[in-house]
Amino acid sequence: MPSERRSWVPLLAVCSGYFMVILDVTVINVAVPVIGRELSASLTGIQWITDGYTLVLAGFLLTGGALGDRLGNRRVFCAGVALFTVASAACALAPGTAFLVVARLVEGLGAALIVPGSLALLQQSYPERAARARAFGLWGAMAGIAASAGPLLGGLLVSTAGWRWVFLINLPVGAACLTLTLRHVSRSPRRADRALDVPAQIAVVAAVALLTAALNEAGRRGWSDPAVLAGLGLAVLSAAAFALRERLARTPALPLALLRSRALGGGAAIGLLFNFGFYGMVFTASLEFQHQRGYSALGTGLALFPAVAMTMFASVLSGRLSRRTGDRPLVISGMLLAALGLAGWAAAGADPAYAALVLPMMAAGFGTSFALTGSTATVMGAAPPAYAGAASALFNTTRQIGSATGVALGGSLLASAATYGSGIRTSMLIGAAAYLAAALLARWCVPARAERSTPA
Incomplete structure (x- = not known):
């Protein structure tokens, strides 16, 4: 029994780091109005406090993966945790807006070193397929729990201890x-x-950062804004430059042959689609609860709790079932259930009672987390050990892009719709369509149990 307990310590270590990274994406949303008042921040400053972290995280993920493969994933993961923790302390002690923005950018860089190494270290620590499936499942649960619990935890901290504790809470977690x-x-x-x-x-940093920035601005300015269109165009050019360089490079960061792999490329696309659906739902639901129903930040966190509660249960269950069924049935059924949940929200009417939304949120949270374990295993299983960090980085980069796209499109639909209710329903239907597309893609790219092989 003691040895069995010790065997789960690497999982605890890795998941605690990943939890910090994802928590800091959403916990700031509740704190930033108070930060803006206390630091006399401009609107631009507030936007950079919120989005600067996400931009650096998304932009440098592939760099973090390449560094992990070259220098050792544990070394780079630990460097990222140390940098993230020190930057969090700097955020908490920030005397002004400019200082806080720079500290948030450094925090995002630390996060970009943590995330790719997290999956690579789990694959290294749990070579046996069943244990690795459970580990991947719990790793995936951390994302849903941290992202959805951010507003709740942020509301508690801001209302009791003050906004600086939103960052100080990272110090003991980072040290542990x-x-x-x-x-x-x-x-x-x-x-x-x-x-x-x-x-x-x-x-690749330019491509992902420009794309993420353009998507963030699209939610505020609209998709036809010149700055948004310029950002999208430059992102495409940067991506083309990356592909050309990788084709010519003697030692590419991510060989194009890997990208052409049905399992790796398709698994990454599934990650983009289900993050699009889930985080689009969380974003639009948050706005619905706060702006239309008058919930407080804390009340909104509690209202979203049904979706959060399902993530841990679904991840543990999928990790156990994958030994018997393989990954494909779990990914397909999870995506179909999530699609049913968002379609159920859309069908609930223009102004449904909160009770009518609980089951749709639970279905979306459960289905997303239920599918995440298998899609993660598909991507990591398709990459040779020498490219574990790069494969992890690719998977998480596409997921970040999916999240940014879901939030941007949700914001645009709410801003342009004739009524708030119609905008919510349209957003949910588009999210359901993304889940259905992911289910179809999983049928093609997620290996059946008989086709799975454990990476060397």
């Missing part, structure tokens, strides 16, 4: 994560032959 990782997670191999292709990294 670093200690557990150094003591209980094995060193990762270093691959000095994997050169860091700087031009390719610059191109």
Whole structure:
């Protein structure tokens, strides 16, 4: 029994780091109005406090994955945790807006080093397929729990201890994560032959950052705004430059042959689609509860709790079932259930009672988390060990893009719809369509149980 308990310590270490990263995406939304008042921040400053972290996180994920593969994933993961924790302390002590914005950017850089290494370290720590499936399931649950619990925790901290505790809470978590990782997670191999292709990294950072920034602005300005269109166009050009560089590079950061893999490329696309559906739902639901129903930030967090509560249960269950069924049935059924949930919200009417929305939210939360384990295993199983960090980075980058797109489209639909209720219903129907597309894609790219093989 003691050895069995020790075997789960790496999971605790890795998931605590990942939890911090995702929590800081949403917990700031409740605190930023108070921060703006106390620091006399402009609207632009408030936007950078909120979005700067996400931009750097999304933009540098592939760089973090490449560094992990070259220098060792444990080394880069620990460096990311240390940087994230120090930056969180700086955020908490910020005397003004400019200082806080810079600290948030550094925090995002630390997060970009943490996320790719988290999956690579789980794959390294749990080579046996059943244990790895459970670990991936709990890792995925952290995202849903942290993202949805952010408003609730933020509301509690801001209303009791003050906004600086939104960042100070990361200090003990970061210290515990670093200690557990150094003591209980094995060193990762270093691959000095994997050169860091700087031009390719610059191109991908530009592509993802420009795309994320354009999507964030689309929700505020509209899709036809010149700045949004310019950002999208430059993002496409940067992506084309990355693809060209990878084709010509002697040691590419992410070989194009891997991207052409049905399992890896398709699994990453599924991640984009279900993040689009889930985070679009969370965003539009938050606006519905606060702006239309008059809920407080804390009340909104409690209203979203049914979706959060399902994530942990679904991840644990899918991790256990995957040993018997394989990943494909779980991913397909999870996506279909989530699609049914969002379609049920859309069918509930223009101004449904909250009780009518509980089951749709539970279905979306359960289905997304139920499918995440299998899609994660599909992506990581398709990559050779030498590219575990890069595969993890690709998967999480596409998920970040899906989240940003879902939020941006949801904001645009609410702003342009004739009524708030019609905008919500349209957003939910589009989210349901994304889930259905993910289910169809899973039928094609997620291996059946008989086709699965454990990576060396």
